[in-house]
Amino acid sequence: MTDTPNPAPTPRKLIIAIDGPAGAGKSTIASRLARKLGYVNLESGAMYRALALKAIEKDASFDDEAALVKLAEESRIRLEPTRDGNRTLLNGHDVSARIRERDVTEAASRVSVHPRVREWMVEHQRAMGTGGGVVMEGRDIGTKVFPDADLKIFLDADPVVREQRRMEQQKIKGEVAANVAADLRERDRRDRTRAASPLMAAEDAVVIDSTKLSEAEVLAKVEELAAERLLRQ
Numbered sequence: 001m002t003d004t005p006n007p008a009p010t011p012r013k014l015i016i017a018i019d020g021p022a023g024a025g026k027s028t029i030a031s032r033l034a035r036k037l038g039y040v041n042l043e044s045g046a047m048y049r050a051l052a053l054k055a056i057e058k059d060a061s062f063d064d065e066a067a068l069v070k071l072a073e074e075s076r077i078r079l080e081p082t083r084d085g086n087r088t089l090l091n092g093h094d095v096s097a098r099i100r101e102r103d104v105t106e107a108a109s110r111v112s113v114h115p116r117v118r119e120w121m122v123e124h125q126r127a128m129g130t131g132g133g134v135v136m137e138g139r140d141i142g143t144k145v146f147p148d149a150d151l152k153i154f155l156d157a158d159p160v161v162r163e164q165r166r167m168e169q170q171k172i173k174g175e176v177a178a179n180v181a182a183d184l185r186e187r188d189r190r191d192r193t194r195a196a197s198p199l200m201a202a203e204d205a206v207v208i209d210s211t212k213l214s215e216a217e218v219l220a221k222v223e224e225l226a227a228e229r230l231l232r233q
């Protein structure tokens with residue numbers, strides 16, 4: 001009888017949560033890390049943005065929790081990872097660019113305060129990530145969506161630096177820049193102080209302050225942590 005060699009174990013695919021405030025660099029780091037690992041990058045904020053867009057289109061009040069949940073249930077919100085980044089589909093339409101506009105950004109922050117809206121989102125986000133092989137970014141991924149994630153990163157930065165990064169990203173100056181900075185501060189305040197799943201680092205998250213770090217330095221740290229977790233299994 002011949003011994004059949006044991007096949008090499010297939011590495012388990014991790015669930016990686018990246019949370020933090022706007023402008024801390026989550027999206028860039030999450031998408032680059034996902035590409036490096038061959039994982040899917042899911043931006044949970046895009047789902048809140050898609051619902052906010054639906055509410056704008058239907059003229060629904062951002063304060064009407066029941067109406068917003070009904071809209072969510074009636075909508076098909078899909079995140080479609082592509083080689084060039086994530087596409088967001090709302091009822092089959094590509095709304096990826098539209099949901100980044102100022103009115104939707106403001107509305108997303110407002111619709112996301114409602115506990116029942118969050119429950120709906122969390123359920124769908126869990127369904128997308130349970131198989132692993134996913135880098136999901138947002139505000140409550142490590143605390144609520146995947147409390148057992150293999151790796152939790154909380155990416156933060158000084159508010160002034162975050163504002164500057166946003167301006168550079170959007171190539172804006174002057175009065176518009178002042179508005180963007182004020183919007184960002186207000187969204188931050190709302191995200192951190194809402195009663196349902198406020199933005200905070202999970203107890204077991206690795207907190208990275210990117211204020212004085214380059215993108216490459218943050219990425220190197222995060223890759224090192226992911227490699228460590230992969231070895232642990």
Ligand code: DC
Nearest residue numbers: 044045046048108109112138139140
């Ligand atoms: O990450 P973002 O800027 O695209 O998120 C848009 C809004 O959605 C943000 O103001 C807070 C909310 N959000 C949330 O409450 N929970 C998440 N997991 C992701 C986003």
